[in-house]
Amino acid sequence: MKHKKDGFTGQRAIVLPPAIIELLQNNEITNLLYVTDIGFYPKASGHYRTRPEGASQHILIYCTEGKGWFNVNGVHHDIEKEQFFIIEAGLPHTYAASERNPWSIYWIHFTGEKSHLFKSIYNKVFNIDDAPDARFKDRLILFEEIYQNLEKGYSIENLEYTSLCLWHFIASFRFISQFREVNKASKGNIIQEAICFMQKNINKKLSLEEIAESVRYSPSHFGQLFLKKTGHTPLNYFTHMKIQKACQLLDFSDMKIKEIADKLSFYDQYHFTKVFIKILGESPSSYKKRNKG
Incomplete structure (x- = not known):
């Protein structure tokens, strides 16, 4: 089969010109994270790219149909539907569609001063398992937000907006569980069940x-699981939630500090103030005096 890098029926692609890349690099909003190339290749039969010197940008490829593969750092990875990978900038690599069942892929080349923040998911394969709360369409809507705005021109507003959308788009891969929380029923996820119990x-x-007991676990086992998942003990997390609620009451109610302390079941106003300072670094009265919008 003849290899090719593009030219697929129904493909869409945008490659930003060097002058626009320079503009992105010098803008304080966009220079943190921005798109340099973006596209969609449907049923990309014969798709094959190899870059012995690597690319100047990181490359995100999200497979929505078919199969393919990539090789980076001398390691071969097979790719199929609802899997994605990001190849780190500067690494020699090759990727290609399956000859028998060529992939359909959404892809983005991106870079920026803060692009290293996603390094933990570079050069690996990740599976996005199917579920009622998977939000596959929502992720593609984010892609379209970026693509269609770039397609409409390179105004500063479009460039800044697409840069901010890119953060959300990549985060939908990096934080799959959090991305799904919008539509997720808490049943079956004991951490979320516990947090919902705390909220109520x-x-x-x-x-x-x-x-x-609310999630039907022993205290010791639950405590270990919660700490591993959130980085906090359950009671510490609950205390942080109380302080977050306290901030909302300070911002948007006329309640006095003592009333808030009582409402949130702190021992007394002194205890509430002590915990508030420990978490936020300032007293409730100092926080309340600041002009809140």
Whole structure:
């Protein structure tokens, strides 16, 4: 089969000109993370790219149909439907569609001063498992937000908007679980179930045993799982949620600090203030004095 880098029926692609790339590099919003190339190749039979010196940008490829493969750092990876990978800039690589079942891919070349923040997902294969809350269409809507705005021209507003959309688009791959929370029923996810339980009981005092019981786990096992998932113990997380709620009450109500402390079941106003300072670095009264919008 003849190899080719593009020229597929129904393909779409935009390659930003060097002058626009320079503009992106010098803009304080866009220079952090921005698109240099973007496209969609449907049923890309014969698709094959090899770059012995690597690319100047990171390359995200999201396969929505068919199969393909890539090789980076001398390691071969097979790719199929609802999998994605990001090839790190500067690494020699090759990628191609399957000859028997060529892939359909959405792809973006991106870079920026903060593009290294996604390094943890570079040069690996990730699967996006199918589920009622998968939000496959929502992710593609984000892609279209970027593509269609770039297609309409390179105004500063379009460039800044697409740069900000890119953060969300890549985050939808990096933080799949969080991206799905919008549509996710909490049933079956004990961490989210526990957090929902905390939210519903934000005005109460809860023990580790009570939170663990709400998800039908032993306190010790639940505590370990929660810490591993969130980086916080359950009670520490619950305290942070209370302080977040306190901030909302300070911002948008006329409640006094003592009233807020009572409402959120702190021992007293002194205890509430001590915890507030520990978490936010300032007292509730100082926080309340600042002009909030």
